[in-house]
Amino acid sequence: MEGYAALYIFMLAAFTGYEVISRVPVILHTPLMSGSNFVHGVVLVGAMVVLGHADPEDPVQLVIGFIAVFLGAANAAGGYVVTERMLAMFKGGNKKEGGA
């Protein structure tokens, strides 16, 4: 990837991350942390790509790749379940937004 283009992506993504959660009520801090934990579970995709390109004859590469995919999948699956369970409690009932 073009170096400078990547630098711009980094910068814009950082601002986006900052803006997206800047007005979050305190009651959602934990679920949101858990939710963002799930989002970086996309590392699974990267892990799949490296394992897919690892040398099938080299056990060291295969083991590292397996670990990467295993951990990435656990991050994504666990992050989803835990976040979903927390947020499931916010359905229905009262509509109070809760001050920050």
Place this chain on the structure above:
Amino acid sequence: MANWFIQASYFIVAVVFILGLKAMSSPVTARKGIVWAGYAMVAATVVTFFTPDLHNVGLMVLAIVSGGAVAWWSGKTVKMTDMPQMVAIYNGMGGGAAAAIAALEFARGEITDPVVATLAVLGALIGSVAFSGSCIAYAKLQGIMKNAFRLPNQNLVNIGLAVLTAVLGLAIIVSDTPSSTLIVLFFVLALALGAILTSPIGGADMPVVISLLNAFTGLAVGFEGYVLGNPALIVAGIVVGASGTLLTQLMAKAMNRPITNVIFTPISGAAAGGEGEVIEGTMKEFSALDAASVMRYASKVAIVPGYGMAVAGAQHKVWEMAQLLEEGGVEVVFAIHPVAGRMPGHMNVLLAEAGVPYDKIFDLEEINADFPQIDVALVIGANDVVNPVARTDKTSPIYGMPILNVDMAQNVIVVKRGKGAGYSGIENALFYKDNCRMLYGSAQEAIAQVITHVKALES
């Protein structure tokens, strides 16, 4: 499948992740947000199988199924009170995955460009620290690791280790074909650094640390995304890195502990207490019957729940008691400190689980001015967050932390297991105040007894 289709899918996935996070920052849309993000994750995973020249697909499926299943099962079965350590461990796994990606790229000898190498090394370092640090955080919150572990000259050791790791990282970057010994040594040191940075940190500071490590993992994923030329990883990783940093700041602010203090001068029981203000007075015991009658004939009761209540699983009993009091015409509210529980908002989740409606739950800012008008403040399993020492004693490690001013209520009842100090090991001046009474016992049993007595008063 054509490469453009994969790239377009990743683009959409990145957009949905951002929209999902945005939705998760409002209670009304939060549930939708995580479901959207979930679909995006599944889509990203499926599309990746169509990457050209993909080998080892069988092994890959095995890793996804086993890793996913273990995490899915543990996430489904974990108790709500144990959520923070689960978030910590899943986060650590993400960091570990990012580090492993870098390790594999180095092992393949694919990294030649110095910029790519730099970001790979940075991602590996941050990811490794997040991995081992999260494991320690998990062990502490789970109670596997009881004591804060502090080396002599801890800060010096930290800095020395960090410098050494950085030097090795630099050696990897400048070398065209770094030796495997060098790479292994680098990862060992990076993992040790994460463990050693986290182990002296006391339990009270853990939420901030978990949040910080979450931001770290985000950054590591973003950097490895650059190494792999995958914009979805870059965007998702950096967005999480930035939002995680903001969240960490919000938490640190709620505790009035700058992040640098959390890492370099951890609160520890030994250093606390002793010197500083002498606490006067005695602890006065109260029976469940006394507590029941005081609350039954009050006009306004504020319940201040802490982690102790959650551990005892008493939130359902507490809500039952609150409803009983309300039937008798008592106004009952819940007052929540920003860091009650183990993370900001954790207590709200636990109360929501018990069925307490949001409009009865008040934040520190909303309720603190009202305490003088409250007849009874019932503190259940909370300690440091109601310790008036934070307002008065400059030598106290928690000095300056915003607290719930329960000591200003007409009466204070503290439900507590025993006479020990709080989680951070600091003596609580509240317990010795004239208007404070101690109701000893586990939260579950104590509240059950109070309920019995309140019912008896009705008939």
